[in-house]
Amino acid sequence: MRDPRQSLAETLRHIDSLLGDGQSRGDVLDARQLSITSGVPQDVVEILLNGRQAPDEDITDRIIRRITHLRETRRRPDGSRHSYDEIASSFGATRASLSNLVNGRGRARGSTQPAREAGQRQSRSGGPLASTQAGVERFFFGEPNGWLSAEPESALNEALRPVLAGLRTAGGPDSYSGNRAMALRTAATLPDDEWELVERFINTLVRQVREEREQGS
Known part of the structure; x- marks a missing residue:
């Protein structure tokens, strides 16, 4: 199973990559609403959005x-x-x-x-x-659905999915510049070992295409 913190960090990177010029996370992420949706206290939501670790909780x-939270918000x-x-x-x-x-x-x-x-x-x-x-x-x-016991990172990540989907829709499925920016920013954050795998895959793909073109000529 994937580390919830890694999954949340990846979602936040995708959100950052889809922001328009001059936009920041604060323009699209409402900590209060995310708290209501996820059941994570607002101060903890802000901690997680800033890349820090949530405090321990039994x-x-x-x-x-969260049972109390549901009665208050639903x-x-x-x-x-x-x-x-x-x-x-x-x-x-x-x-x-x-x-x-x-x-x-x-x-x-x-x-x-x-x-x-x-x-x-x-x-x-x-x-x-x-x-x-x-x-x-x-x-x-x-x-x-596990909502009451979900770890803060998992709960917030789930609450961010509609935000991410909305940004992708706003950018349009054929938005070349948006997709290109997201790909470049994602690639830039890859650790060295994963980037080497991507690089080898690209080199192999290029070599195979060249070989097929030479055979067809």
């Missing part, structure tokens, strides 16, 4: 924080939040079980047991937390 804390048509009872009953759980999971996590941090240790034990146990994650994701997204 996976259970992340799942519970509301009913009338603007009210979905109730714990409404969400929990959709996957056969009780209001109390979901409410206690979300609200009880904060109380657990005040106990003598380190929060990270408690979270790791609950995460490893699967069962209730795993079924809750799947149920909440199904309620908000229609199916379990």
Whole structure:
């Protein structure tokens, strides 16, 4: 599996390559909206967009924080939040079980047991937390999709896909200058070993074309 940080960096390079003259990332990337879409806190979104590493976060804390985030940002048509009872009953759980999971996590941090240790034990146990994650994701997204537990880099990368697609569409599929600029900038960022592979491939391709032309003459 590819490193999420590498995938995010590649997406950001592609976005940079498609920006018009005088444009910067800030002109097309809205950190607040990306935070709402990805579930990554806005300050962490800004950290990742600047090429720095996201701070560590316990996976259970992340799942519970994003459940709260979904209730705040994916509301009913009338603007009210979905109730714990409404969400929990959709996957056969009780209001109390979901409410206690979300609200009880904060109380657990005040106990003598380190929060990270408690979270790791609950995460490893699967069962209730795993079924809750799947149920909440199904309620908000229609199916379990890993959104609640996704690493910040992966979550932000997914939120950037529509932005990248929009820039590609705006540039047009036949935009020679845009495609050429993207290819040149991507090539310039390749590490030496990967660039050598590309160079050998190009040289081999040129040699084969020459040989075919000589045979046909």
